[in-house]
Amino acid sequence: MATDSRDRDATPTNDGSSTGNGHAAHLERSRTVWDRWSDWYGMSENDFEPMREAAIDHLALESGDRVLEIGCGPGVNFERIRDDIGTSGELVAVDYSPAMIEKARARIDAHGWENVHVRRADATTVEFEEPFDAALATLSLSVMPDIHRAVETAYRSLVPDSTFVVFDVRPFPDGPARVLNPFVWRFLRWYANWNPEGDVVASLDTVFDASEVADTYMQGATYTVVCEKRDAD
Numbered sequence: 001m002a003t004d005s006r007d008r009d010a011t012p013t014n015d016g017s018s019t020g021n022g023h024a025a026h027l028e029r030s031r032t033v034w035d036r037w038s039d040w041y042g043m044s045e046n047d048f049e050p051m052r053e054a055a056i057d058h059l060a061l062e063s064g065d066r067v068l069e070i071g072c073g074p075g076v077n078f079e080r081i082r083d084d085i086g087t088s089g090e091l092v093a094v095d096y097s098p099a100m101i102e103k104a105r106a107r108i109d110a111h112g113w114e115n116v117h118v119r120r121a122d123a124t125t126v127e128f129e130e131p132f133d134a135a136l137a138t139l140s141l142s143v144m145p146d147i148h149r150a151v152e153t154a155y156r157s158l159v160p161d162s163t164f165v166v167f168d169v170r171p172f173p174d175g176p177a178r179v180l181n182p183f184v185w186r187f188l189r190w191y192a193n194w195n196p197e198g199d200v201v202a203s204l205d206t207v208f209d210a211s212e213v214a215d216t217y218m219q220g221a222t223y224t225v226v227c228e229k230r231d232a233d
C-alpha cells in the first residue's frame with residue numbers, strides 16, 4: 001500500500017541544477033495545472049477509455065508482470081492493469097501532481113489493491129531500484145518538461161525484451177484539419193501545459209530499438225505507439 005514517504009522522490013529542479021530553469025518553470029506550471037484538473041478528471045477518463053484500453057492491449061501483460069505507469073493522473077488505468085497482472089504482479093505509477101497522487105491513492109485504497117503503488121516524482125528524472133517488465137504512458141509524455149529525457153528514463157527503467165506503450169495527443173499531422181493546429185496548440189498549452197518543444201513520436205523512435213505507430217484516432221491527432229526494448233547483445 002502506498003505511503004506518504006514516497007513523496008520524498010519529488011525532484012527539486014529550481015536549484016540551478018542541470019535540469020535548468022525552463023524545466024523547473026514547466027514542472028511548476030504542470031503541478032498547478034494538474035492539481036487544478038484533478039477534481040474534474042471524470043470527462044477525460046470516460047472519453048478516452050476505449051483508446052486507453054486498446055493501448056493496454058498492446059502491452060500483452062501477463063500475470064506476475066511488474067509494470068511502470070508514467071504520469072498516471074488519478075489512476076485511470078489502474079483497474080485494467082491490475083486485472084491483467086493479478087495479485088502476483090506489481091504496478092508502480094508516478095505522477096508529479098500532489099493532488100493527482102492523492103486521487104490515485106484514494107482509488108488504490110478504495111479497491112484495496114496491495115500491489116499497486118504510487119510515487120510522486122518527475123518522470124523525466126526518476127530512478128527505480130528494479131527494472132520493469134513493461135511500461136505505459138497515456139496522455140502524459142507530451143506534457144513533460146523534457147520529453148526526450150522522459151523517454152530515455154522509460155527505456156532505462158525497463159528490462160531487455162520489453163514493451164513500452166504510449167497513447168498521446170499531437171497537432172493534426174496532415175489533411176485539411178491542419179488549419180486548426182494553431183488553436184489546438186494554444187488550447188493544449190493552456191489546458192494541459194502541453195510541451196510544444198518535444199516530439200513524442202520522434203523521441204520514441206530515436207531512443208527505443210523499435211517503435212511503430214500502431215493506432216491513430218481523430219485524424220491522427222491522437223495515436224498509440226508500441227515500442228520495444230530488445231535484448232542487449
Ligand SMILES: C[S@@+](CC[C@H](N)C(=O)[O-])C[C@H]1O[C@@H](n2cnc3c(N)ncnc32)[C@H](O)[C@@H]1O
Binds near residue numbers: 045072100137143192
Ligand atoms: C493528461 S494527464 C494524464 C493522466 C492519465 N495518464 C490519463 O491517461 O488520463 C497528464 C498527467 O501527467 C502528469 N505529469 C506532468 N508532468 C509530469 C512529470 N514531469 N512527471 C510526472 N508526471 C507528470 C500530470 O500531473 C498529469 O497527471
